[in-house]
Structure formats: structure tokens, C-alpha cells
Amino acid sequence: MATQTKRTAYTTRALTTDTWGDFAALVEANNGVWGGCWCMGFHPEGFTGGTAEANRANKLALVRRGEVHQVLVYDGDECVGWCQYGTPVDLPNIQNHKAYDKDLETLPDWRIGCIFTGKGHRRAGVARAAVVGALGAIAEAGGGLVEAYPEQVEDRKPQQGAYFHTGPESLFEELGFERDRRIAKWRWVMRRRVEPTA
Ligand SMILES: CC(C)(COP(=O)(O)OP(=O)(O)OC[C@H]1O[C@@H](n2cnc3c(N)ncnc32)[C@H](O)[C@@H]1OP(=O)(O)O)[C@@H](O)C(=O)NCCC(=O)NCCS
Numbered sequence: 094m095a096t097q098t099k100r101t102a103y104t105t106r107a108l109t110t111d112t113w114g115d116f117a118a119l120v121e122a123n124n125g126v127w128g129g130c131w132c133m134g135f136h137p138e139g140f141t142g143g144t145a146e147a148n149r150a151n152k153l154a155l156v157r158r159g160e161v162h163q164v165l166v167y168d169g170d171e172c173v174g175w176c177q178y179g180t181p182v183d184l185p186n187i188q189n190h191k192a193y194d195k196d197l198e199t200l201p202d203w204r205i206g207c208i209f210t211g212k213g214h215r216r217a218g219v220a221r222a223a224v225v226g227a228l229g230a231i232a233e234a235g236g237g238l239v240e241a242y243p244e245q246v247e248d249r250k251p252q253q254g255a256y257f258h259t260g261p262e263s264l265f266e267e268l269g270f271e272r273d274r275r276i277a278k279w280r281w282v283m284r285r286r287v288e289p290t291a
Contacts, residue, residue: 103167105166107163107164107230108156109156110156115167115171117149119173119209125145129149131151132163132175132207133151134207135186135187137186138155139186160183161177164223164230174208174209174220176206176223177205177227179203179204181200188242188259188277189280193276199238201239203239205240207258207259208257210223221267228268232287232288237287240273242282244279246261
């Protein structure tokens, strides 16, 4: 899928064994992301591997088993960012779980997990393209209720991008998500229904 943003046109591909090398190159160019998380935090294994190498191996094993839903964003041939998504079974480890569970009425069909844009590519619409790609993939997979857990941006001093690993609220607002409930001082559950692709 090609997404036209205000600065550049990106393409998207799913993270599979075919695109693993592109994803791995992006993670390695960014010091493993958070020093070696390899985007494992939301997955059932979490960070039980304990090292960057183990996180990498766990992620690759999940990809090989077809248990990862992750949209990669490309600028030409270079993978520059991603958006992870999945069912609550695929992605059980959301932060602030206690606060989340307290007022939970219905689980969503899908969750948006981690979002990442490589250094040097930020504020050029990569995350937007990644989330739009994930919502498109969700529509193709039958749609349903989608939740995200972004950080509030407004009424707060400017934050470094690293705080926004679940994305900035403004991005989800722009894409039709609405606040459901607060689960931390600056973090919200936001929801949106996605219709299935006809
Ligand atoms: C948060 C992050 C994903 C944003 O990616 P990005 O590609 O720069 O975002 P985009 O350019 O698509 O921005 C879309 C919108 O999000 C909002 N936004 C993005 N970055 C923001 C920031 N640092 N502060 C406030 N709002 C921001 C804006 O509303 C922006 O729209 P605008 O540019 O028209 O104002 C990026 O900063 C990042 O990867 N940070 C590190 C996150 C991380 O560590 N993830 C680990 C995952 S395992």
C-alpha cells in the first residue's frame, strides 16, 4: 500500500521472514531500540529473554511461527519505521495493566502495540503511514474494535520521541480514535471501530 504524506510517499510491507532483514537493519541502526528490546515488550514472552540477543531470537521465532503482525514502512528500499498490532492474545503485555483492568468492560478485537520511527526519519509522517497501514491490514483481516494506548501531547511540555513508543495521542485523534479512559497520568485508552474491507 502506498501512503502519500505531506513530505514523502512511503510504502508498507508486513514483517515476515522475507522482510526480517529490513526490520533487523532498522533495529540495529538504532542500537537495538531502547538498548535491545527488539519490540518484544507487548508479546507474551515480554523481555524474559533478558538480553538483546535473546530478545532478537524470540522476535525472530515469533516471526517464523507467523505470530507477529507488524507493518513496516519503507522510504524507497529502506525500512524506516513500524507499527505493531495484534489481538489481546497476541499482545497481552500492555503497560498500566492494573488501571486498564479496573474499568475494563469489553476487550477490543485488536490492539495497536509499539510504534517506532528510526532516528533521522522522524516528524516526516512515517508513524502516520505505519498506523494507517496497520488499520488497513486490520480492515482486511475482518475489522473490529481497535484500541491504542497513546501518550497525551496537549497541555504538557514537549516530550522526547522515546516517550511515545505507543504513539502520540494527536496521531490517533487524527485517525479517528476517541478517548475511552485514562490509565496513567498521561496515557489514555483510545478506541476506534474499523470496518472490514468489502
Ligand atoms: C513517536 C514516534 C513513533 C513518532 O514517529 P514519527 O514518524 O516522527 O511521527 P509522524 O511524523 O508520523 O507524526 C504524526 C503526528 O504525530 C504527532 N507527533 C509525532 N511526534 C511527536 C512528538 N515528538 N511530539 C508531539 N507530537 C508528535 C504529531 O501530531 C504528528 O503530526 P504533525 O507532524 O503533522 O504535527 C517517534 O518519535 C519514535 O519512534 N519515537 C521512539 C518510540 C520508541 O522508542 N518506540 C519503541 C517501540 S519498541
